[in-house]
Amino acid sequence: MTAAVDLPPIRPRNGARRQGFLRRLFADYGQECVVLGAIVLLFVVVTFINPRFVNTNNLITIFSGNAYIAVAAIGMAMVIMTGNIDVSVGALIGVLATIAGTLAVSGYPIWFALTAPILVGMAVNTVIGVLVAYGRIPSIVVTLGALSILRGGLIGVTGGTWITDLPPDFLIAQKRLFSIPVPLIFMIVLTVAAFLWMRYSAFGRSIYAIGGNPEAAVATGIPVERRLVSVFAIHGAFAGLAAILFATQLQVIQSTVPPNLELTIITATVIGGVSILGGTGTVIGSTLATILFATIGSALIFINVSAYWLRAVIGLLILATVLADMLRRRGRA
Amino acid sequence: MNWRALIRHETFLALLLVLVLVVLSFQSDRFFTVANLLNQGRLMTEIGLIAIAMTFVIATGGIDLSVGSILGLVAILLGVFWQNVGMPLPMAMAAAIAAGTFAGFLNGFIITRFRVPPLIATLATLALYRGLAEGISQARSVRGYPDWFYVLGQGEVLGVPTQLWILFAAAVIASVILAYTRWGRTVYAIGSNEVASRFSGLPVETTKLALYTASGFAASLAAVIFVSRVSTTRSDMGTGIELDAITAVVLGGTSIFGGRGTIIGTIIGLCLIQALKNGLSLAGVKGDGTIMLIGAVLILAILVSNIFERSGSR
Numbered sequence: 001m002t003a004a005v006d007l008p009p010i011r012p013r014n015g016a017r018r019q020g021f022l023r024r025l026f027a028d029y030g031q032e033c034v035v036l037g038a039i040v041l042l043f044v045v046v047t048f049i050n051p052r053f054v055n056t057n058n059l060i061t062i063f064s065g066n067a068y069i070a071v072a073a074i075g076m077a078m079v080i081m082t083g084n085i086d087v088s089v090g091a092l093i094g095v096l097a098t099i100a101g102t103l104a105v106s107g108y109p110i111w112f113a114l115t116a117p118i119l120v121g122m123a124v125n126t127v128i129g130v131l132v133a134y135g136r137i138p139s140i141v142v143t144l145g146a147l148s149i150l151r152g153g154l155i156g157v158t159g160g161t162w163i164t165d166l167p168p169d170f171l172i173a174q175k176r177l178f179s180i181p182v183p184l185i186f187m188i189v190l191t192v193a194a195f196l197w198m199r200y201s202a203f204g205r206s207i208y209a210i211g212g213n214p215e216a217a218v219a220t221g222i223p224v225e226r227r228l229v230s231v232f233a234i235h236g237a238f239a240g241l242a243a244i245l246f247a248t249q250l251q252v253i254q255s256t257v258p259p260n261l262e263l264t265i266i267t268a269t270v271i272g273g274v275s276i277l278g279g280t281g282t283v284i285g286s287t288l289a290t291i292l293f294a295t296i297g298s299a300l301i302f303i304n305v306s307a308y309w310l311r312a313v314i315g316l317l318i319l320a321t322v323l324a325d326m327l328r329r330r331g332r333a
Numbered sequence: 334m335n336w337r338a339l340i341r342h343e344t345f346l347a348l349l350l351v352l353v354l355v356v357l358s359f360q361s362d363r364f365f366t367v368a369n370l371l372n373q374g375r376l377m378t379e380i381g382l383i384a385i386a387m388t389f390v391i392a393t394g395g396i397d398l399s400v401g402s403i404l405g406l407v408a409i410l411l412g413v414f415w416q417n418v419g420m421p422l423p424m425a426m427a428a429a430i431a432a433g434t435f436a437g438f439l440n441g442f443i444i445t446r447f448r449v450p451p452l453i454a455t456l457a458t459l460a461l462y463r464g465l466a467e468g469i470s471q472a473r474s475v476r477g478y479p480d481w482f483y484v485l486g487q488g489e490v491l492g493v494p495t496q497l498w499i500l501f502a503a504a505v506i507a508s509v510i511l512a513y514t515r516w517g518r519t520v521y522a523i524g525s526n527e528v529a530s531r532f533s534g535l536p537v538e539t540t541k542l543a544l545y546t547a548s549g550f551a552a553s554l555a556a557v558i559f560v561s562r563v564s565t566t567r568s569d570m571g572t573g574i575e576l577d578a579i580t581a582v583v584l585g586g587t588s589i590f591g592g593r594g595t596i597i598g599t600i601i602g603l604c605l606i607q608a609l610k611n612g613l614s615l616a617g618v619k620g621d622g623t624i625m626l627i628g629a630v631l632i633l634a635i636l637v638s639n640i641f642e643r644s645g646s647r
Contacts, residue, residue, distance in 0.1 A: 087576070137635050138589045144580055148628025156621035267456055276450050309468040315461025322457055326447045
C-alpha cells in the first residue's frame with residue numbers, strides 16, 4: 001500500500017521500558033481489557049452457579065448467533081471513529097437480508113445472492129456518505145432519514161411476509177469449516193483484519209486522524225470528504241456481510257430485524273471503547289462487547305433469571321462500563 | 334422586523350406545510366375537515382410534548398434517546414401502582430410521573446456529573462429504563478381504568494381533544510421561555526459554545542440538569558396521555574418515539590450541534606409529519622410509502638436549508 005501520508009505510530013517504540021508492557025497494554029487498550037475482564041468474570045461466576053454453562057455447544061450457540069452483530073459493529077466502529085454515526089444500519093441489514101433471500105429463492109446463483117447485499121449495502125451507504133461529506137448534513141440527520149426510507153421500503157416490498165424454502169446451499173451461516181461455525185470464522189477473521197488494517201495502513205490511520213481532529217487532518221493533506229464517503233461505503237459492505245449471516249442463520253428470513261438493532265450495534269461499539277467524539281477505539285473492543293452482551297443474555301438463562309430482566313441487566317452493565325471508563329479517563333488526565 | 338428576518342428555515346417549512354395541506358385536501362375530501370384535523374392533533378400530542386422538551390435539549394447540543402423508554406416505564410409504573418400496589422389512580426399518576434421525572438434527572442446527573450456524552454448516557458438508560466419496564470411488567474398488561482381517566486386521552490374540552498390543550502399550553506410556555514427569558518438565552522449560549530458559557534458564569538450544569546429532568550417529565554406526561562388514549566399499558570409503549578421526536582425537532586430547524594432552534598419550528602415540523610402521514614393514508618398511499626417520504630423530506634429540508642444558509646452568509 002502506498003502511504004499517502006506519514007502519520008506517526010501510536011506511540012514510539014521504547015525497548016527500555018519492556019517491564020511496563022502490561023501497563024502500556026492497559027493504557028492503550030484499557031476499555032478492551034475492562035470488557036474482556038467482565039466476560040471472564042461473568043464466565044467464572046455463572047459456571048460456579050451452573051457448571052453446564054461452559055458447555056461447548058452452548059458457547060458456540062452464544063457466539064455464532066450474535067456474530068452478525070459483531071460484524072456490523074466493525075463498520076459502525078469505523079464510522080463512529082470519524083466522529084459520525086449511523087442509526088439506519090439495522091433497517092439496512094433487514095433490507096439486505098431480504099434482497100439476499102429473494103434472489104436465492106428466485107433461482108439466481110448462490111454466489112450472486114451472497115454478493116448482491118454487499119454491493120447494495122455499499123451503494124446505499126455511498127449515497128449517505130456523499131450527503132454527509134459533500135452535502136454537509138450531520139450524519140445523525142441523514143441516517144435518521146435513511147432509517148425511515150429503508151424501514152418503509154422494507155415493509156412496502158415484503159408486506160411483512162417471511163421468506164421460506166431457502167436453498168440449503170444458501171444457508172452458509174449454518175455450515176462449519178474445519179468444524180468451526182462459519183459465523184465465528186467471519187467474526188474473528190474480519191475483526192482481526194479490520195484491526196490490523198486500521199492500525200497499520202495509511203487509510204486506516206487517516207480514519208483516526210479525521211475523527212481526532214478534522215481540521216488537522218485537512219491540513220495534513222488527507223482528502224477528508226473522499227475518505228468519509230469511503231468509510232461509509234466500507235461500513236455498508238460490513239452491513240452486507242452482517243445481513244448475509246443474519247439471513248442464512250435460520251431456515252426462514254423474517255421481514256423484520258430485531259427492534260433497536262442499530263442501537264445494539266452502536267452500544268457494542270461504544271462499550272468496546274470507541275469514543276463517540278471520534279478518534280479513538282478499536283474493533284477488537286466492539287467485538288468483545290458483542291460477546292459480552294451475548295454472554296449476559298445466555299448467563300441469565302443459566303442462573304434462572306427471567307428473560308424479561310435481560311435488558312435491564314444489560315442497561316445497568318452499560319451504565320457501569322461507561323461510568324468506569326469516564327472515571328478511568330479522568331484519573332489518567 | 335424587516336423582510337430579511339423572514340428568510341429562514343421556519344418560513345420555508347411553513348410554506349411547505351401550506352403546500353402539503355393544499356395538495357392533500359385536493360387528494361381527499363375527508364382530509365381538510367375539522368373533525369379529521371382535530372383527531373390528528375390528538376395523535377400527535379405525545380410526540381409533540383416530547384419534541385418540545387427535546388428542542389431545548391438539542392439546542393444545548395445534547396440529545397435524549399431514552400424518552401421512549403421513560404414513556405414505557407412510566408406507563409408500566411402507572412398500571413402497577415394503581416392495580417398491584419393499590420394506590421388511588423390520581424396518586425398513581427403522580428407517583429408514576431414523579432418516577433419518570435426522576436429518570437430524566439438521573440440522565441442529567443450522569444451527563445453533568447460524570448461528563449458522559451449525552452448520546453452515550455441516554456443510550457445506556459434507553460436500555461436500562463426499557464429493561465426495567467419489561468422486568469416489572471413481566472409482559473402483563475393493565476386494563477380497565479375508570480371512565481374519568483379516559484377524558485385525558487379520548488375526551489374533549491370545548492370541542493377540542495383534551496390533550497391538544499395540554500400540547501398547546503406546553504408549546505406557548507416553552508416558546509416564551511426559550512425566546513424571551515434569560516434561561517432560554519442560556520440554552521442557546523450553551524449550544525453555541527459551552528466553554529465560553531461556563532467562563533461567562535452561566536449556570537451550565539444546572540441548566541442541563543434541569544433540561545434532562547424536564548425531558549423526563551415531558552415523556553412521563555406523554556405516557557399518561559398515551560395510556561389514557563389507548564386504554565391499556567404495555568411495556569413496549571413508545572418504542573422508537575425518540576427518533577420520531579428528533580425528526581420533528583431537526584426538521585423544524587433546530588441544529589443538531591446546538592445553538593439554534595425554535596419551538597414554532599418544531600411544531601411546524603410536527604404538523605408537517607402528521608399531515609403527511611394522515612393525508613397520504615387518506616389518499617390511498619400505504620403507511621410504508623409515507624414513512625419513506627418523511628425520511629426523504631427530512632434529508633431534503635436540511636439540505637435545502639444548508640444551501641440557502643451558505644449562500645446567504647457569503
